[in-house]
Amino acid sequence: MKPLVLTLRQRPKQRLDLSPLVPHLLAGKTASQIERIALQTTRQSVDVAEIFRVRMGDVERILIEGACERFDHVGQSMTGGEIRVDGDVGTQAGRLMAGGRLVIRGNAGPWAASGMRGGEFQILGGAGDHLGAPLAGEMTGMRGGVVVVRGPAGERAGDRMRRGTMIIEGKSGAYTGSRMIAGTLLVLDQAGPLPGFLMKRGTIVLAEGSGELSPTFLDCGQHQLLAMKLWSEFIRPYSKRAASLLKRSLRRLAGDMAVLGKGEIFIGKRN
Amino acid sequence: MRVLTVNDVRIDDTFAEAFDMRATAVVVTADSARWARQAALSMTGFATSVIGCGCEAGIDRELTAKQTPDGRPGMRVLLFAVSTTELQKQLLSRVAQCVLTSVGSACYAGLDGEETLKLGNGLRYFGDGWQISKRFGKKHFWRIPVMDGEFVCEATTGLRKKAVGGGNLLVIGRTAKAALAAAEAAAAAIAKVPDVIAPFPGGIVRSGSKVGSKYKGVQASTNDAYCPTLRGAVNSALDGEAGSVLEIVIDGLTSEAVAAAMRAGIAAIVKLGPKRGATRISAGNYGGKLGPHHYHLRHLAR
Secondary structure (H helix, E strand, C coil): CCEEEEEECCCCCCCEECCCCCHHHHCCCCHHHHHCCECECCCCCCEHHHHEEEECCEEEEEEEEEECCCEECCCCCCCCCEEEEEECCCCCCCCCCCCCEEEEECCECCCCCCCCCCCEEEECCCECCCCCCCCCCCCCCCEEEEEEECCCECCCCCCCCCEEEEEECCCECCCCCCCCCCCEEEECCCECCCCCCCCCCCEEEECCCECCCCCCCEEEEEECCHHHHHHHHHHCCCCHHHHHHCCCCEEEEEECCCCCCCEEEEECCCC | CCEEEECCEEEECCEEEEEEEEEEEEEEECCCHHHHHHHHHHHCCCCCCHHHHCCEEEEEEEECHHHCCCCCCEEEEEEEECCHHHHHHHHHHHHHHHHCCCCCCEEEECCCCCCEEECHHHHHHHHCCCCEEEEECCEEEEEEEECCEEEEEECEEEEEEEEEEEEEEEEEECCHHHHHHHHHHHHHHHHCCCCEECCCHHHCECCCEEECCCCCCCCEEECHHHCHHHCCCCCCCCCCCCCEEEEEEEEECCHHHHHHHHHHHHHHHHHHHHHHCEEEEECCCCCCCCCCEEEEHHHHCC
16 A cells, blocks of 8 residues: 655645644545644644645555745654654654654754654664653653664754664763763764763763763773663664674773762774 | 394384483584583583483583684583573573683583573572673673683573473393494484484483382482393393393483484484394383373384
8 A cells, every 4th residue: 555645735834733633543534634744843733634635545654745944843752653744844753752663864853762662763864962862851861763864863863762772873072971860872983072961871982082071981991792782783784884893893981970980982984 | 023124133112211300501602613622511510410400401512603603613502401590590500610610711502592591690690790781782791800811601591491301212222332333324424414312421311211120219220121141130121132222311302302302313323234233123102191292213213
């Protein structure tokens, strides 16, 4: 069966909340029911039909053709199925996602994958600040699943991450993996200043090191660990470059000693 | 007793009686096959019989680098015990003392199952707070810092409650040499069967036992009916030409695996023939009332 295709008619005049457009919420709905779903975030109402041309298909596979950075909450809380988006998206894409597959063929705004619990989330462009991070007042950020960003990520990627895997193939901003509770984060290009700031546990791998490393991370020497080999096998389907990085000998730094100090940063750059 | 003869080897019309056991499996890997084998041998040492060792354990098969989770050579080890509690205790103490300690080792689940036993979840405390938990997809591992780097251990392994212990063959020959040749052939054939172990030294036991003893507090004693030196003195199961009896005990994850192992063992003994090997094959049972699994030799000999 063909996927459900939503093609952009016109750029919206306001920011839109696309969180109703996920497979489990569309299940059992007819095309006209889908067209009447409200997406507005202001007092002026906007429904799906105004923004998209709907071509009905299998709601387990949703294709959004032509997106823009005013589309917020894309794939929020999705539990299964697949959503593919051609274009950029706004804030909180894939927030609280629990399963399925979300692919953004463009850039994502801030708080993408915020509090994600499971599934696979790919951003082919770059991600904004606070990738996987909790919103204000929340205790933990990402707690499961896999996020792959092919481009760069903004500041505080993986903030308060609890579990799961985050792969950033481009550069990452300042405070990458700040306040990490656990989980695994990998950056294939250079990381901004102070990665792992106040991290308690968890693993950060920086292929190219960081502009500035906190003195509260202590050098534990060069190692080639078996656990990295296991991790390499796991992430190979998501990123071949990341997988080959993990097979190299890496320098291990333990920290952040300003807090618990059970975390680790591995640096791939040969000095 | 009706007698079936195949290639001049007599096969008694009797059956092996086996019991339900709890079983688990782990995969032990190391940098080389030699060290994987060393860890597996240490772990399965002193694990011949639940009567005195707490569990029965052995190497199921050798695994190539491609067959293990970490791409290194490995061994699949099976453990059998009479209760889940005892199996858990034996698994943890054996992996802790023999695998964790073995150079370059790692330990993974060797069995999938709804029900699980603690593996790394019990051993992680050795890390004294420096242990690291890693979840890769559905797999959960513990990294425990040790003096040669890290010991990687999967958090749990599967538990099989419907495993079978006590499948057996009695190999009867004219001389000790002939009985041994037949038993060795059978043990080698059984070693190739997946999901089974023969827990005794080299897969063969020369001191088969019966339940009970004339002495108080002794659980098991020599199987006098099959002792050739007592042939005339007791109610012997042996006839005039029997000079030596060896037993092969088989534990398997499934009843089918035990039957397959017994079938392979019988075939190997029969193939060797009575001149160089055994003249007769029998099996041990308790009248059929104690164990739920009965393996009739005449079904397996065909």
